[in-house]
Amino acid sequence: MKHFKNYIKYLLLIILLVVGCRNKQERNIEFMPDMYESPAYKTYEVAPLSPPEHTVKRGELPYSYPNTIEGYEQAKAQLHNPLATDTLQQTQNLTNGKALYGIYCVLCHGEKGDGKGVLVQREKILGVPNYKSRELTEGSIYHVLYYGRNTMPAFANQLSEKERWQVAMYVEQLRDKR
DSSP: OHHHHHHHHHHHHHHHHHHHTOOTTSOOOOSSGGGTSOOOOOTTOOOSSOOOTTOOOTTOOOOOSOSSHHHHHHHHHHOOOOSOOSHHHHHHHHHHHHHHHHHHTHHHHOTTSSSOOHHHHTTSSOOOOOGGGSOOOHHHHHHHHHHOBTTBOOOTTTSOHHHHHHHHHHHHHHHHHO
16 A cells, blocks of 8 residues: 555656646647647638528629620620719729729739730730720629639639629720720
8 A cells, every 4th residue: 555655656746747847839749639729710700511502691692694605695795783873983983993903903914904914024824815905894804703714713702792893894994995
């Protein structure tokens, strides 16, 4: 019994030394790390679950044109800008469209929409079209912003529906200026 108490004392001493020598600045061994690092969800974060079938996300409407050549042609012919056309709101939409164009489009398409952006000049990408040389409508511009085309990526995740229409308005204005 006396030896058993000594073993317990030594065991407790070793445990205290191991726990006391822990360096908080270095990576330590964790037993069952999933207990320490659980996936944290923010209060109003979008749930990672798939939505139920035939439902629409709040504040968004589904885009009814498919990502095909036929869908592009349909959008080109049928899709029209729903934003208000009175002078004050149109000026504000064009101002926002210009700012968004400067963020997302200038690198490839250039400030004038001539297809001579910084990446084209440095030959990082080739074949960016000039807006003036193409038959474009606001619907076709919106469709390309939504799905992307050729080497141009889609901007549906970066831009809201209103912002995509504002960029389309600004691109139309660039075409009319030239």
